Each structure stands twice: as structure tokens, then as C-alpha cells.
Amino acid sequence: MKKSLTIILIIGILTMGLFSFFKKEKKIESNTNxxxxxxxxxxxxxxxxxxxxxxxxxxxxxxxxxxxxxxxxxxxxxxxxxxxxxxxxxxxxxxxxxxxxxxxxxxxxxxxxxxxxxxxxxxxxxxxxxxxxxxxxxxxxxxxxxxxxxxxxxxxxxxxxxxxxxxxxxxxxxxxxxxxxxxxxxWIYFGLKKENGKQSVYTYGLADFGKKEMEIVESESSIEELNEMMFNLAHYVIAYNVTLKDGETIGISAEQKLKISESKGKFLDGSTLKIEY
Structure with a gap:
């Protein structure tokens, strides 16, 4: 009987929209799954x-x-x-x-x-x-x-x-x-974009950790620099369970103070935290 329940449960998982995934309409609610x-x-x-x-x-x-x-x-x-x-x-x-x-x-x-x-x-x-x-x-x-x-x-x-x-x-x-x-x-997808001679990076997956997704939009920094910076910021937020807020600053050193603002997402639906870098 127990084995039958196992198989029913697994089949249930499969039939509950297992393969549904919206690649362009990305959800970014800050709730753990x-x-x-x-x-x-x-x-x-x-x-x-x-x-x-x-x-x-x-x-x-x-x-x-x-x-x-x-x-x-x-x-x-x-x-x-x-x-x-x-x-x-x-x-x-x-x-x-x-x-x-x-x-x-x-x-x-x-x-x-x-x-x-x-x-x-x-x-x-x-x-x-x-x-x-x-x-x-x-x-x-x-x-x-x-x-x-x-x-x-x-x-x-x-x-x-x-x-x-x-x-x-x-x-x-x-x-x-x-x-x-x-x-x-x-765990996290780091999206990289090049537009109009400038570079951008965004996270997709922070919402699964109860955090707001982050974006650095139209930066003069290289893609490599942006990717490294966003990785470090995301790691800090997840590892230390930090909740960033509009109007605050953040940095990977004591001297660095990057402005944070919350607004409509550039590459994601809903609102995101924009890191000025």
C-alpha cells in the first residue's frame, strides 16, 4: 500500500504543471517556495x-x-x-x-x-x-x-x-x-545584457530565498566586473540573510557605498532593487 502511495504522489507531482515555465514573464515575488x-x-x-x-x-x-x-x-x-x-x-x-x-x-x-x-x-x-x-x-x-x-x-x-x-x-x-x-x-541565474554600448546584469532566483531580485542597469563596467559584483552582492544577501531596502547603500568593502533604489524591473516583471554601479 505504501509503495502505491509513493507512485501516486510522484505522478501527482508530474501532473501539477511540472513542465510549466515562463521564460520571458519572469515571476519575482519575494517568497520562498x-x-x-x-x-x-x-x-x-x-x-x-x-x-x-x-x-x-x-x-x-x-x-x-x-x-x-x-x-x-x-x-x-x-x-x-x-x-x-x-x-x-x-x-x-x-x-x-x-x-x-x-x-x-x-x-x-x-x-x-x-x-x-x-x-x-x-x-x-x-x-x-x-x-x-x-x-x-x-x-x-x-x-x-x-x-x-x-x-x-x-x-x-x-x-x-x-x-x-x-x-x-x-x-x-x-x-x-x-x-x-x-x-x-x-542556485541563481545571473542574466547578462549588452545594449547601446553599456552592460547590465540581473538575478533570477533570489525570490526563492525570500529576497528581492537585483539589477545593475546600463553600467560602464565590463560584463565580467558586473557578473562578479552581482555574485558577491547576492552571496552576501543570501548567506547573511540580509534584506536590502530602497534608499540604503551597499558595498563589498567598507569604503564602497552603492546606492539602492526600488523600481519597476528592467528585465523582470514587477519591482526590483537597482544597484548603482
């Missing part, structure tokens, strides 16, 4: 080793994993206070959704071509997240890493954050991550 959801892209649909994944979570990450609720199509793992749904789907994600999103992901060279080779995917979700965003995203990174290590996978797709990341890149960030050094490139 009740679930963290992504899909590991499989080169071979039947390559996933659930037992190997659970063993890695126990041995490498020292996590207490209850894997009693498993079935042929997937599992619901209890890891501490969290329920983690894993569903192995022997089919590509439909309508070219991943490939379209890969067009925007500059961190994966040839991402469109390579993601088009996926023949299956593993749905991976922390279903009852929403208590501690940093803790939960660290946990998710560990689980996703273990799943990719125990399958013939290409990378991971997190549509709700516009992320399509190559396996090697994702794993390198996981290798270096600590509670002080967060793997933000695995």
Missing part, C-alpha cells in the same frame, strides 16, 4: 542507480536517509525533516523546453546541442521545503550531485530559475561548497 524542483537530464534513461545514490548520501554527506518508501518508478526518501521525491522518467522533457532554456545559459558551451541528446530525466524535488532556504538548497545540491554521480547524466535543468547546467560544472561547484561558500551559480 514550498518545494525545490529540478530534473537531471539522462543520456541513458535506464542508467539510474537508486541504491548507489542513497549510499552516497549516507557515506559522502553523512545524511540519515530512510529509503523504505521505494518502487519501480521512483522513491520518496525521508532525509531528516524533509521528504525528497525521485521519479525516473524514460522520456525526454517535451516541447524542446530544455533546449530553449539552454540558449540563455552562457555557462554551458554547446548547451543547446548537448541537452538535445537527453533521452530521459529524473524528477528531483524536496517537497516540503520552505523552512530554511539555504539549508534546503545545500541539501538539494547534495542530492542532485549524488543522482548525477549514479546515472549516465548530462546535467540538470531547474526551470523555475532559468538554469540549465552541465554536469561537470554543477559538480565542481558542489565540491567547493560550504555553508560559508555557497554554490550560487547552481
Amino acid at each position: 514550498s518545494a525545490i524542483l529540478g530534473m537531471v537530464l539522462l543520456e541513458e534513461p535506464k542508467s539510474f542507480d537508486l541504491n548507489g545514490t542513497v549510499n552516497e548520501l549516507r557515506t559522502r554527506w553523512k545524511l540519515k536517509v530512510n529509503d523504505n518508501d521505494t518502487g519501480d518508478l521512483g522513491a520518496v526518501l525521508a532525509i531528516g525533516e524533509y521528504n525528497v521525491a525521485i521519479a525516473n522518467i524514460p522520456a525526454a522533457i517535451p516541447e524542446g523546453e530544455v533546449e530553449k532554456t539552454a540558449e540563455y545559459n552562457y555557462l554551458w558551451e554547446n548547451g543547446v546541442e548537448e541537452t538535445s541528446k537527453h533521452k530521459g530525466h529524473i524528477v528531483l524535488s524536496i517537497m516540503n521545503a520552505g523552512k530554511n532556504a539555504v539549508k534546503e538548497n545545500l541539501l538539494y545540491s547534495k542530492i542532485a550531485s549524488a543522482v548525477m554521480n549514479n546515472s549516465k547524466s548530462l546535467g540538470i535543468y531547474i526551470g523555475g530559475r532559468t538554469l540549465v547546467l552541465k554536469k561537470d560544472f554543477y559538480q565542481e561547484n558542489v565540491e567547493m561548497m560550504t555553508e560559508e561558500d555557497l554554490p550560487l551559480y547552481n
Whole structure:
């Protein structure tokens, strides 16, 4: 009976708009989500080793994993206070959704071509997240890493954050991550724009941490400088649970004071925090 409930639950996740993702009409409400959801892209649909994944979570990450609720199509793992749904789907994600999103992901060279080779995917979700965003995203990174290590996978797709990341890149960030050094490139999309001889950068994913999205608009600084600056600002906001407000200043040194203003988003719907840089 328990196994049947597991499969029903996973199928329920799939039928509740799993693949819906609006790439241009980006939501930016500052609310943590009740679930963290992504899909590991499989080169071979039947390559996933659930037992190997659970063993890695126990041995490498020292996590207490209850894997009693498993079935042929997937599992619901209890890891501490969290329920983690894993569903192995022997089919590509439909309508070219991943490939379209890969067009925007500059961190994966040839991402469109390579993601088009996926023949299956593993749905991976922390279903009852929403208590501690940093803790939960660290946990998710560990689980996703273990799943990719125990399958013939290409990378991971997190549509709700516009992320399509190559396996090697994702794993390198996981290798270096600590509670002080967060793997933000695995969590947040940093959009880069060049217009009229000037450069801009924006975040997409801070809302999942209960924070306002940020934009630096039409700066004279280089794209590389903007990307580094926004990464450092986003890391500070998430790691130290800082809430920035209109009219304040921020900087990555004691001397630096960048003005903050809140207004209608340039690259995102709704209001965002503009950092003057």
C-alpha cells in the first residue's frame, strides 16, 4: 500500500504543471517556495542507480536517509525533516523546453546541442521545503550531485530559475561548497545584457530565498566586473540573510557605498532593487 502511495504522489507531482515555465514573464515575488524542483537530464534513461545514490548520501554527506518508501518508478526518501521525491522518467522533457532554456545559459558551451541528446530525466524535488532556504538548497545540491554521480547524466535543468547546467560544472561547484561558500551559480541565474554600448546584469532566483531580485542597469563596467559584483552582492544577501531596502547603500568593502533604489524591473516583471554601479 505504501509503495502505491509513493507512485501516486510522484505522478501527482508530474501532473501539477511540472513542465510549466515562463521564460520571458519572469515571476519575482519575494517568497520562498514550498518545494525545490529540478530534473537531471539522462543520456541513458535506464542508467539510474537508486541504491548507489542513497549510499552516497549516507557515506559522502553523512545524511540519515530512510529509503523504505521505494518502487519501480521512483522513491520518496525521508532525509531528516524533509521528504525528497525521485521519479525516473524514460522520456525526454517535451516541447524542446530544455533546449530553449539552454540558449540563455552562457555557462554551458554547446548547451543547446548537448541537452538535445537527453533521452530521459529524473524528477528531483524536496517537497516540503520552505523552512530554511539555504539549508534546503545545500541539501538539494547534495542530492542532485549524488543522482548525477549514479546515472549516465548530462546535467540538470531547474526551470523555475532559468538554469540549465552541465554536469561537470554543477559538480565542481558542489565540491567547493560550504555553508560559508555557497554554490550560487547552481542556485541563481545571473542574466547578462549588452545594449547601446553599456552592460547590465540581473538575478533570477533570489525570490526563492525570500529576497528581492537585483539589477545593475546600463553600467560602464565590463560584463565580467558586473557578473562578479552581482555574485558577491547576492552571496552576501543570501548567506547573511540580509534584506536590502530602497534608499540604503551597499558595498563589498567598507569604503564602497552603492546606492539602492526600488523600481519597476528592467528585465523582470514587477519591482526590483537597482544597484548603482
